[in-house]
Amino acid sequence: MKKGTGLLLAMFIHGLLFQTAFAQEERKAVVPLPSLDDFTRGEDGWAFGLGVGVEYESAYEGSDEYDFEVDPAGAVQWRRGNHIVYWAGEALGWRGLPAEKWLLEAAVGFDEGREESDSDEGHLDGLGDGDEGVELVLQARRAFGTDWRYWLDGRVVAGENGTLGLLGVGYRFGDKWDGTGHEIAFAVVFHDSDYANKDFGINAEQSAASGLDETDLSGGYRSVGFNYNYRQYVAENWQIFAEAVYEYYSSDIQDSPIARSDYEAEVGVGFIYVF
Structure with a gap:
């Protein structure tokens, strides 16, 4: 084999190996x-991320009161191939x-429920505390490519x-x-009557205690929303x-005395240390 041909072949093979290694490193x-x-860095086994986030958000669903809240951020993860627990x-x-x-994703979470004290201006007085409960979340995402x-x-x-159900599209x-x-997503949200009244319904007892009109919502269309996410490594x-989240409520929800705003918005920033 000529020296020049051998050199070109070696460079070609090296390029293929480099591209393959690069693709594996990136994915x-x-x-x-x-x-x-995903804190696993592409490796099987345990992964940890721990940090803190600061959110500027509404005090409760439908509130026109906003405040800052500091919450822990991160997760404990265990990976095997293309699966993470x-x-x-x-x-x-x-x-x-x-x-x-x-x-596909499945999770069990806890809904803390709304508290009467969530409104500093007393808009929830007489409504009592909302019920806490366990929730099952099922999700499926289908990529176009x-x-x-x-x-x-x-x-x-x-x-x-x-x-509650959600249908969305993202980029x-x-x-x-x-x-x-960066990532953006738009979604349409639906709920049944139980979920609707959990946040925006007022029964007879609550109406008598709060002075607000009794409200019984049916299921169906809840809102349309927009979501933006950003994530970046600034060091190893x-x-x-x-x-950032924006949700515009349906007319039925807007008519509820609990909904003091036609929309809900939230912005948050934070950092995480990946071990």
């Missing part, structure tokens, strides 16, 4: 969406890829206090496979994140 997250935290806050769950373009540039989302939240910016970058182990 670290099970699904490269910033909304799905995680514990994050008050949720224990699993997510995985049964196929390259399909993400293997790069997860565009995707569809379906989600069901079912628990002791009713059922991922950037080309990284480590779960960092330090990650920053940000989120």
Whole structure:
């Protein structure tokens, strides 16, 4: 073999190996969406992320009172191939890829419920505290391509206090496979009558105690919303994140005396140390 031909062949093979190694290095997250935290760095076994986030959000569903809240952030995760079991806050769950373009997720969480004291201005006086309860969350996402540039989302939240459903579509910016970058999503939300009245209904007893009109909502369309997520490594182990949420309520919810605003909005930022 001529020296020049051998050199070109060696360079070609090296390029293929480099591209393969680079692709493997980049494809670290099970699904490269910033909304799905993945601290495993592409490796099987345990992974930990611990940090804090600051949110500016409404005091309760439908409130026109806003305040800052500081919450812990991060998760404990265990990965095996394209499957992750995680514990994050008050949720224990699993997510995985049964196929390259399909993400399935199941989690059990805890709904703390609304408290009468959530309103500093006394708008909830006489309504009492809402019921706490366990919730089951089931989610399926379907990508339009293997790069997860565009995707569809379906989600069901079912628990002791009713059922909520979501249908959405999202878009991922950037080309990284480590779960960092930007992501936007739009969604339509539905609920049954139990879930609707959990947040916005007023029974006869509550009406008598609060002076608000008795309100009984039926199930159906709840809201349309927008969600933005950002996640980025600023050092080898330090990650920053940000989120913005906007939800515009249906006319039925807007007519409830509890809904003092036609929408709900939330913004948050924070950091996480990945061990």
